[in-house]
Structures are given as structure tokens and as C-alpha cells.
Amino acid sequence: xxxxxxxxxxxxxxxxxxxxxxxxxxxxxxxxxxxxxxxxxxxxxxxxxxxxxxxxxxxxxxxxxxxxxxxxxxxxxxxxxxxxxxxxxxxxxxxxxxxxxxxxxxxxxxxxxxxxxxxxxxxxxxxxxxxxxxxxxxxxxxxxxxxxxxxxxxxxxxxxxxxxxxxxxxxxxxxxxxxxxxxxxxxxxxxxxxxxxxxxxxxxxxxxxxxxxxxxxxxxxxxxxxxxxxxxxxxxxxxxxxxxxxxxxxxxxxxxxxxxxxxxxxxxxxxxxxxxxxxxxxxxxxxxxxxxxxxxxxxxxxxxxxxxxxxxxxxxxxxxxxxxxxxxxxxxxxxxxxxxxxxxxxxxxxxxxxxxxxxxxxxxxxxxxxxx
Amino acid sequence: xxxxxxxxxxxxxxxxxxxxxxxxxxxxxxxxxxxxxxxxxxxxxxxxxxxxxxxxxxxxxxxxxxxxxxxxxxxxxxxxxxxxxxxxxxxxxxxxxxxxxxxxxxxxxxxxxxxxxxxxxxxxxxxxxxxxxxxxxxxxxxxxxxxxxxxxxxxxxxxxxxxxxxxxxxxxxxxxxxxxxxxxxxxxxxxxxxxxxxxxxxxxxxxxxxxxxxxxxxxxxxxxxxxxxxxxxxxxxxxxxxxxxxxxxxxxxxxxxxxxxxxxxxxxxxxxxxxxxxxxxxxxxxxxxxxxxxxxxxxxxxxxxxxxx
Ligand SMILES: Nc1ncnc2c1ncn2[C@@H]1O[C@H](COP(=O)(O)OP(=O)(O)OP(=O)(O)O)[C@@H](O)[C@H]1O
Ligand SMILES: [Mg+2]
Numbered sequence: 202x203x204x205x206x207x208x209x210x211x212x213x214x215x216x217x218x219x220x221x222x223x224x225x226x227x228x229x230x231x232x233x234x235x236x237x238x239x240x241x242x243x244x245x246x247x248x249x250x251x252x253x254x255x256x257x258x259x260x261x262x263x264x265x266x267x268x269x270x271x272x273x274x275x276x277x278x279x280x281x282x283x284x285x286x287x288x289x290x291x292x293x294x295x296x297x298x299x300x301x302x303x304x305x306x307x308x309x310x311x312x313x314x315x316x317x318x319x320x321x322x323x324x325x326x327x328x329x330x331x332x333x334x335x336x337x338x339x340x341x342x343x344x345x346x347x348x349x350x351x352x353x354x355x356x357x358x359x360x361x362x363x364x365x366x367x368x369x370x371x372x373x374x375x376x377x378x379x380x381x382x383x384x385x386x387x388x389x390x391x392x393x394x395x396x397x398x399x400x401x402x403x404x405x406x407x408x409x410x411x412x413x414x415x416x417x418x419x420x421x422x423x424x425x426x427x428x429x430x431x432x433x434x435x436x437x438x439x440x441x442x443x444x445x446x447x448x449x450x451x452x453x454x455x456x457x458x459x460x461x462x463x464x465x466x467x468x469x470x471x472x473x474x475x476x477x478x479x480x481x482x483x484x485x486x487x488x489x490x491x492x493x494x495x496x497x498x499x500x501x502x503x504x505x506x507x508x509x510x511x512x513x514x515x516x517x518x519x520x521x522x523x524x525x526x527x528x529x530x531x532x533x534x535x536x537x538x539x540x541x542x543x544x545x546x547x548x549x550x551x552x553x554x555x556x557x558x559x560x561x562x563x564x565x566x567x568x569x570x571x572x573x
Numbered sequence: 574x575x576x577x578x579x580x581x582x583x584x585x586x587x588x589x590x591x592x593x594x595x596x597x598x599x600x601x602x603x604x605x606x607x608x609x610x611x612x613x614x615x616x617x618x619x620x621x622x623x624x625x626x627x628x629x630x631x632x633x634x635x636x637x638x639x640x641x642x643x644x645x646x647x648x649x650x651x652x653x654x655x656x657x658x659x660x661x662x663x664x665x666x667x668x669x670x671x672x673x674x675x676x677x678x679x680x681x682x683x684x685x686x687x688x689x690x691x692x693x694x695x696x697x698x699x700x701x702x703x704x705x706x707x708x709x710x711x712x713x714x715x716x717x718x719x720x721x722x723x724x725x726x727x728x729x730x731x732x733x734x735x736x737x738x739x740x741x742x743x744x745x746x747x748x749x750x751x752x753x754x755x756x757x758x759x760x761x762x763x764x765x766x767x768x769x770x771x772x773x774x775x776x777x778x779x780x781x782x783x784x785x786x787x788x789x790x791x792x793x794x795x796x797x798x799x800x801x802x803x804x805x806x807x808x809x810x811x812x813x814x815x816x817x818x819x820x821x822x823x824x825x826x827x828x829x830x831x832x833x834x835x836x837x838x839x840x841x842x843x844x845x846x847x848x849x850x851x852x853x854x855x856x857x858x859x860x861x862x863x864x865x866x867x868x869x870x871x872x873x874x875x876x877x878x879x880x881x882x
Binding site: 253254255274275276280281282284285286288289290291292301302305306349 | 773775776778779780781782783784785789793794797798
């Protein structure tokens with residue numbers, strides 16, 4: 202049972218005046234795949250490397266399989282890591298690359314051979330065992346790097362952007378392979394990426410990070426349907442969520458620019474006059490009259506981008522400067538300058554505190570409830 | 574950028590051919606001189622075609638040498654030179670490899686201090702420190718002795734035990750004296766440092782996760798990956814060692830290297846220089862470096878040009 206517990210972990214690099222990780226707590230269950238997602242420089246790799254033992258933990262503790270590992274060397278933590286640039290040993294054959302760690306552990310030859318061949322079979326690397334890494338394609342090298350991780354039979358897999366160096370098509374394919382592999386081996390995994398599609402598809406749970414803080418930890422659906430902060434709302438989903446400045450009216454209605462109002466009961470009553478940030482996803486806008494129940498708004502179209510399956514309509518809320526993007530079906534036509542009647546899907550709006558950016562808890566609309 | 578017209582090819586080749594001629598001609602003349610007898614060589618227009626005494630001259634040089642150097646055979650000199658060059662090249666590589674390894678991969682107190690100390694030795698080749706180095710080699714324990722004298726310990730021991738402490742460890746005329754002062758190399762240390770700095774961090778980390786300790790990492794990963802650099806450096810250092818002249822001249826009077834030997838053959842005062850033997854020895858002295866260069870040519874060029882990572 203290999204759980205990973207990250208408890209109040211902080212990190213300061215020597216010589217840097219600020220904290221890179223500012224207190225993160227997270228318990229990862231046995232066999233779970235946790236994806237860490239966030240913009241560049243937010244500390245994803247740093248956190249992962251602290252789990253690996255490649256970076257000292259400044260404060261707090263990390264436990265693997267119930268054992269605190271703060272002072273253990275990487276090799277004693279029973280982890281395996283897959284790096285972005287594969288980090289293979291260029292002078293060793295694929296077989297030697299995969300077996301190197303096992304040879305250092307002085308496992309019996311037969312056992313090493315069995316493990317390498319098993320891993321090679323899973324990863325379809327058998328024809329390449331005697332080749333040097335330089336004679337392999339990017340995808341094959343990536344598989345060797347995974348093979349090297351698998352043969353260790355570790356408690357935890359750590360992936361640091363393993364697919365970033367691959368082209369888009371191969372990335373999709375490898376993503377599926379990694380998911381299948383992880384489920385088959387049921388090994389607890391931490392996976393760093395800044396690609397949200399990768400994050401959404403792979404994750405059992407997502408940790409969305411910003412500036413060394415875990416803004417939200419939850420299943421991909423939870424994070425999508427109930428973003429905990431303005432940042433998470435804007436970071437997950439493409440095109441990004443629309444944000445509007447609203448104000449709470451009497452009775453809990455929320456007034457939007459241009460005289461539109463979200464119905465009463467949306468915000469907590471008794472907060473009249475409070476400014477709020479309202480988030481609406483582009484995909485939750487639909488042309489009026491398609492029978493979708495919701496709030497009617499009018500958009501002054503600036504520009505329409507036809508993407509085939511979808512049409513992205515950029516515009517402004519009629520009579521205001523508040524810009525808005527709607528993601529509509531591919532057949533929808535929109536001309537620049539025209540006024541377009543749209544409906545905001547009923548309840549598909551998110552309210553956030555203006556100051557803290559945090560979600561206002563009582564605004565859960567009629568979208569699917571998060572799985573408990 | 575590189576134009577490949579007929580004319581430019583032609584010019585390039587003429588320049589190359591001229592260069593080769595300029596280098597090859599003196600060697601050819603030396604070879605010719607080594608195939609005649611003394612009298613023919615000393616004649617006013619020296620012949621420019623090889624003569625009939627080739628085997629005789631080379632056999633005499635290798636086997637019994639010239640009487641002006643006390644008949645030390647050139648074969649023995651070649652062996653001395655070879656040992657000296659091998660020891661210098663090998664020891665320089667081992668030492669600089671280890672020091673570069675320490676500087677790049679370990680965090681220890683005064684790391685940068687040591688780095689700069691090594692750097693400063695760049696400014697102190699043997700020629701500059703030749704007198705003090707000679708003194709140390711003449712008696713490696715002299716510093717200890719002066720310490721004893723300065724602290725009054727010598728005096729104390731003489732008083733108490735009636736013994737005069739006089740330490741001596743003479744390395745003159747030994748292989749150690751010939752090579753040890755030349756084996757520390759800042760240049761090679763920097764070269765290896767540069768090589769190690771190009772090794773990707775992630776590979777080092779992967780090795781750490783795989784459980785490779787420092788020694789393992791050095792032997793399993795760093796050394797194989799620096800192979801071509803080591804080979805290139807070996808070629809350069811072997812030739813550097815082989816061509817040593819000033820230092821051996823100073824510290825060894827009986828342990829003759831081939832360079833010193835040839836020098837001595839020329840210093841005959843009013844007598845007649847035995848040119849055929851001198852030239853035969855010169856030709857022989859060129860062979861080992863040529864063999865090393867030819868044998869390691871491919872690795873040498875790879876090591877200078879390629880970065881395999
Ligand atoms: N060895 C180091 N010394 C000092 N600062 C560092 C070091 N490594 C990372 N940092 C800093 O810590 C912060 C977080 O870096 P980290 O590599 O964890 O980001 P990341 O989220 O992985 O980004 P990316 O998506 O670009 O890989 C950055 O501001 C970075 O400059
Ligand atoms: Mg990173």
C-alpha cells in the first residue's frame with residue numbers, strides 16, 4: 202500500500218528570497234494518479250523533486266507508504282522517475298539502460314532479465330533491446346525511460362512532463378499508453394504537466410498550482426465544474442472562462458453590466474451591494490431559441506472564428522465594454538457588428554469573491570454535483 | 574559560404590601541398606643524412622638521395638649509440654622517453670579527471686578556493702618554477718627539514734639524543750623526479766570540468782535514483798561518456814611529455830631521454846659530430862609520437878569536434 206502524504210511542505214532555494222512552495226498538503230491514495238498542473242514556474246517540478254529526494258524539503262514532511270522520507274536518499278525511497286528529456290544513458294544499450302538500477306541492487310541475473318523482458322514486452326520495446334538510445338525515435342526513447350521506471354517495481358512513479366518533447370500526435374498516443382499502463386500496474390503516480398488536456402484525461406485527481414500554492418485539489422470534473430478560485434476557473438478550459446464584474450442586488454440576484462441580472466437566489470441574500478466576479482464558460486452560452494433554459498443576453502459580435510466543429514464568437518455584452526467569448530456549434534453563422542441573442546445555460550455561472558478570488562460556496566448552480 | 578569553384582579547390586590544394594612540402598623537406602633531408610656515412614654527409618653539397626648505410630646506421634644508433642654519450646644505446650633512451658611520456662600523460666589524465674569530478678559534482682568547503690588555486694597554477698609552468706622545483710626534487714624532505722630547523726626541533730634532538738637530524742629524499746635521476754613535477758595539469762582539469770558540465774543534470778539525477786554512488790557514477794557513466802575526450806587529451810599530453818627537454822636536462826644526468834641524448838651527441842666540442850647517427854636517432858625519436866597520433870587519430874578528432882550527449 203503505497204500512499205504518498207505531503208504535509209505542510211515548504212521550499213526555499215538557497216539564495217532565493219522567497220518561498221517557491223508555500224505550504225502544500227495532499228494525501229495521495231494507493232494506486233491513485235495525481236496530476237500537478239499549473240503555469241510555468243509555479244513549483245510543480247520542485248514539489249515532485251522533493252518527493253523524489255532530488256531537492257531538500259525546507260519544512261514539513263513527505264511520507265511514502267507511511268514512512269517519512271525527508272532524510273532518505275532517492276534510491277532508498279523506492280520511487281522511479283521519468284524525465285522530460287528521457288535522461289537515458291547514451292552509451293548504454295536499451296537493455297543496459299533498463300537494467301542499470303537493478304544491477305546496482307545486485308539482483309540475480311535471471312530476475313533482472315525477467316523484469317527487463319516483461320517491461321520490454323509491455324512497452325513493445327523487444328526489437329530495440331540491443332540498440333543505443335541515439336538510434337531510437339523520441340517516442341521509443343520515452344518508452345525506454347518508462348521501462349527503466351517499471352523494472353524497478355517502485356512504490357511510486359514520478360513523471361515530470363514526460364510527453365512535452367513529443368509531437369502532438371505521439372503525445373496523444375503515449376498519453377493513452379501511460380494511462381493504461383498506470384491502471385494495469387496500479388502504481389501510485391505523481392504526474393507533472395502544464396498541458397490541461399493531458400491533465401484532464403490522465404488524472405484521478407488534479408492539483409492546480411499557482412505560485413507555490415495548491416489552489417485546488419479535486420477530480421478533473423470537480424475542478425471543471427466547481428473551480429475553487431478565479432485562477433482555476435480561468436486556467437482550466439479552452440477557451441478560458443469569461444469573467445464579468447457583477448454586484449449583488451437585494452434578494453441575492455446578481456447584476457451584470459448592461460442591465461442583465463442573474464436570477465435571485467444566486468448569491469447569498471443580505472449581501473446587497475457586494476461586488477462579485479462572475480465566471481461563465483464559453484461553452485455555456487448557446488444561441489437563443491434552441492430551447493436551452495437560461496438567462497438571455499445579447500452579444501455584439503466582434504469576430505467569429507470557425508474551427509469546424511465549433512465556432513468561437515468574440516463579442517461584447519450589448520451596450521457595454523465587457524468582452525465575452527461564446528463557443529457555439531460549428532454551423533452557427535455570425536457577422537462582425539451584428540447583435541446576437543444568446544442564452545447562458547441555467548445555473549452555469551460561478552461567483553467569486555473579488556478580493557480573494559475564492560469561490561463563493563453558496564453559488565453552486567444546477568450543474569452536476571461533484572462526486573462525493 | 575564555402576565556395577567550391579575549380580579555382581578555389583585548386584588554390585586550397587596548392588597551399589596545402591606547399592605546407593606539406595615545407596614540413597616534409599627537412600624530415601626528408603634528415604632521413605637522407607641518416608643513410609650515408611659521416612664523410613659523405615660532411616661533404617659540401619650533401620647528397621639528396623638516400624645512401625647505402627641505412628641498416629648499419631640505425632643498428633648502430635639503436636644498439637650501441639654514439640661514443641659522445643658514453644655509448645648509451647638509443648633504444649634505452651627511447652624506452653626512458655616512452656616511460657616518461659606515458660607516466661606524464663596517464664597521471665595528468667587521472668589527476669585532472671578526479672579533480673574535475675570533485676569540483677563539478679561535490680559541494681565541499683572552499684570549493685571555489687580550490688578551483689582558483691588550480692587556475693593559478695596555469696601561470697606557473699615548470700619553466701617559471703624551475704629552481705624551487707629542482708630543490709624539492711633534489712631533496713623532497715627539505716621543507717620538513719627547514720621546518721624542524723626553524724622550530725628548534727633539530728637543535729633539541731641534537732641536544733637530547735646527540736643525533737643530528739638530516740632528512741634527505743633525492744629524486745634526481747629517477748623516473749619519479751622526471752615526471753612527478755609535471756603531472757598536475759590545470760588545463761586538463763578545465764577541459765574535464767567543461768566536459769562534465771555538459772552532462773545533462775537529469776542524467777545525473779537518473780543515476781542517483783538508480784542508486785549509483787559517486788564511484789559507480791564516475792566509472793559507469795562519466796568515464797565512458799568522456800572516452801573520446803580522454804583519448805584526445807592523451808594524444809596531446811603524450812606528445813607534451815615526449816617533447817620535454819628543459820626539465821629532464823636539469824634533473825637527470827644518467828637517466829637519458831632521447832631528446833637529451835641527441836642534444837649530448839651534438840655537444841662534442843671540437844670533434845666531429847656523428848651526423849648519420851644523430852639523424853638516425855632523430856628519425857627514431859619521431860616514430861612513437863607518430864604511432865600514437867596515427868593510432869588514435871579518429872578518437873582524437875572526435876574528441877575535439879564532437880559532443881556526444
Ligand atoms: N535549483 C534552483 N535554484 C533556485 N531556484 C530554482 C531552482 N529550481 C527552480 N527554481 C525556481 O523555483 C521556481 C519553481 O520552479 P519549478 O521548476 O518547480 O517550476 P515548474 O512549475 O516546474 O515550471 P515549468 O513548467 O517551467 O517546468 C521558479 O521560480 C524557479 O526559478
Ligand atoms: Mg518543471
